[in-house]
Amino acid sequence: MSGAVRVRFAPSPTGHLHVGGARTALFNWLYARHHRGTFILRIEDTDRSRSTDENITAILEALEWLGLDWDEGPPTPGYRQTERLPIYRDHAERLRATGRAYYCDCPPELLERERRAAQARKETFRYSGRCRDRGLDTGALRLRIPDAGTTVVNDLIHGPVTFDHGGLDDWILVRTDGTPTYNFCVVVDDVTMRITHVIRGNDHLPNTPKQILCYEALGYPVPEMAHVSMILGPDRSRLSKRHGATSVQAFRDAGIPADAMVNYLARLGWSHGDQEIFTREELIELFDIKDVASSGAVFDHAKLEWLSHQHIKRMDASRLAELVLPFFPAVGLEPPRDHAYVARALETLKERGKTFRELLQVGSFYFERPSGYAPEAAKMYFTEAGAARLAAISRRLETLPSVTPEALESLYRELGEELGLKLVDLAQLTRLALTGGTASPPLFEVLAVLGREEALARLRAAQAWIATTARP
RNA sequence: GACCCCGUCGUCUAGCCUGGCCAAGGACGCGACCCUUUCAAGGUCGAGAUCGCGGGUUCGAAUCCCGCCGGGGUCACCA
Numbered sequence: 001m002s003g004a005v006r007v008r009f010a011p012s013p014t015g016h017l018h019v020g021g022a023r024t025a026l027f028n029w030l031y032a033r034h035h036r037g038t039f040i041l042r043i044e045d046t047d048r049s050r051s052t053d054e055n056i057t058a059i060l061e062a063l064e065w066l067g068l069d070w071d072e073g074p075p076t077p078g079y080r081q082t083e084r085l086p087i088y089r090d091h092a093e094r095l096r097a098t099g100r101a102y103y104c105d106c107p108p109e110l111l112e113r114e115r116r117a118a119q120a121r122k123e124t125f126r127y128s129g130r131c132r133d134r135g136l137d138t139g140a141l142r143l144r145i146p147d148a149g150t151t152v153v154n155d156l157i158h159g160p161v162t163f164d165h166g167g168l169d170d171w172i173l174v175r176t177d178g179t180p181t182y183n184f185c186v187v188v189d190d191v192t193m194r195i196t197h198v199i200r201g202n203d204h205l206p207n208t209p210k211q212i213l214c215y216e217a218l219g220y221p222v223p224e225m226a227h228v229s230m231i232l233g234p235d236r237s238r239l240s241k242r243h244g245a246t247s248v249q250a251f252r253d254a255g256i257p258a259d260a261m262v263n264y265l266a267r268l269g270w271s272h273g274d275q276e277i278f279t280r281e282e283l284i285e286l287f288d289i290k291d292v293a294s295s296g297a298v299f300d301h302a303k304l305e306w307l308s309h310q311h312i313k314r315m316d317a318s319r320l321a322e323l324v325l326p327f328f329p330a331v332g333l334e335p336p337r338d339h340a341y342v343a344r345a346l347e348t349l350k351e352r353g354k355t356f357r358e359l360l361q362v363g364s365f366y367f368e369r370p371s372g373y374a375p376e377a378a379k380m381y382f383t384e385a386g387a388a389r390l391a392a393i394s395r396r397l398e399t400l401p402s403v404t405p406e407a408l409e410s411l412y413r414e415l416g417e418e419l420g421l422k423l424v425d426l427a428q429l430t431r432l433a434l435t436g437g438t439a440s441p442p443l444f445e446v447l448a449v450l451g452r453e454e455a456l457a458r459l460r461a462a463q464a465w466i467a468t469t470a471r472p
Numbered sequence: 473g474a475c476c477c478c479g480u481c482g483u484c485u486a487g488c489c490u491g492g493c494c495a496a497g498g499a500c501g502c503g504a505c506c507c508u509u510u511c512a513a514g515g516u517c518g519a520g521a522u523c524g525c526g527g528g529u530u531c532g533a534a535u536c537c538c539g540c541c542g543g544g545g546u547c548a549c550c551a
Binding site: 012014044045046047049050051104108111112115118119120121122123124125139140158161163164167168171172174175176177179181182183185186201202203204205206207227229230232234236237238264267268269270271273274275276293294295296297298299300302303304305306307309313350351352353362409412422423424425426427428430431437438439440441442443444 | 473474475476477478479482483484485486497498499500501508509510511512513514543544545546547548549550551
């Protein structure tokens with residue numbers, strides 16, 4: 001198929017996967033999936049000093065967690081720039097042979113002086129071209145750029161962007177030591193991997209005319225270009241660590257569902273009418289790069305958490321239990337063995353926690369007995385009268401035929417009537433005994449989930465606590 | 473500094489191409505009320521944008537044109 005879409009995400013492994021990078025990866029992935037094309041992952045590791053295998057692993061893990069699976073890329077060899085050096089060499093040689101590139105041996109000090117001079121004249125630095133026609137056969141290899149004219153980037157998001165050649169210089173393709181530069185590698189890689197659409201960060205837009213000229217020098221067609229805007233911090237500068245957590249991993253560890261993260265990242269800059277909540281399938285179905293906004297977007301934690309909550313609420317309890325399981329140790333709880341129990345507990349917790357972590361924090365009492373009681377509430381409810389009421393509740397609970405929320409509610413309503421008490425008083429009293437606090441999911445559901453035995457044990461423990469602590 | 477991008481409620485955005493349906497719609501957040509065994513969730517209502525500013529074109533401009541201002545990004549033998 002000649003029209004098949006081929007896109008790529010090309011992170012440089014100099015750190016963890018940043019949310020901005022994740023969004024770029026997502027847009028590429030969505031575009032590929034929407035068009036039934038190919039999503040390629042390529043590692044730009046030519047900066048050996050800052051690239052590490054640990055970072056590569058972390059990036060791959062983050063992409064896997066987000067569910068952005070790639071059709072081509074690691075661990076298959078050939079998708080790391082350091083493995084592709086001969087390819088760059090061949091292309092460099094072709095450009096040199098055709099005269100589109102030439103060697104330059106200008107010493108760095110000289111260039112530095114010229115750069116400063118240009119700045120003093122308030123101009124963009126542009127290499128003088130001194131070595132253009134010296135016919136050197138060593139040094140740094142530079143691309144010959146036409147003196148006059150313009151190059152226009154036909155961006156899918158920004159529309160046509162015109163650059164004057166006067167502002168472009170004969171940039172370096174290959175360094176004196178023989179290593180290729182990033183801009184050259186990108187072009188050669190995109191060409192040889194037959195990339196049809198380059199979707200990348202806005203920060204690359206100024207490099208694009210140089211690259212287009214390189215494509216042309218090589219005699220290759222220029223792929224479609226789409227420059228996605230940057231993700232901003234609250235101060236509207238590019239989002240960075242100084243704005244707080246920015247690595248995808250941090251959001252995973254905070255207990256944000258991957259689907260919610262994907263939903264949020266997609267909505268940051270892209271929209272489809274008034275819809276806010278999207279499943280992965282809907283995103284694939286509806287996404288189009290043309291609908292991506294051209295302006296920068298501030299990262300909003302509150303909205304991410306809201307979306308996280310929305311996704312959690314819609315999640316099947318059993319699936320939710322699976323995803324929550326790894327978070328037990330993180331909140332200091334023993335991971336339970338009974339999956340069905342966790343699912344039942346979670347079903348009552350869904351509305352009350354925005355992240356997996358919060359779910360467990362809010363519902364920790366399901367997994368451990370209260371280690372104490374909220375002091376203010378204990379003062380109010382854990383009185384001698386309270387103890388008597390707990391005893392009465394216990395007696396009835398012991399003989400309740402089936403511990404269902406409905407049966408429990410009748411039990412409480414009847415008892416309340418007999419004792420001349422409002423439901424809320426008995427409920428709060430019990431809640432305190434069962435959970436140690438005054439806020440929880442609906443009491444009768446909590447009771448039903450905990451089960452008769454566990455509930456009775458906690459009611460007994462509360463009575464004992466009152467006996468030893470409360471004053472007459 | 474030069475070049476490039478961007479500029480609608482605090483934030484994400486719809487609308488802009490194909491002027492009038494926009495005295496600008498939705499969402500997050502915020503406030504109030506309702507519901508209610510607590511906490512949430514949910515529902516209803518509300519505050520919140522003279523569409524960066526100034527000119528122009530037009531019967532009519534958020535939408536078209538020009539100028540300006542503000543913010544950001546890029547300017548390496550880094551990626």
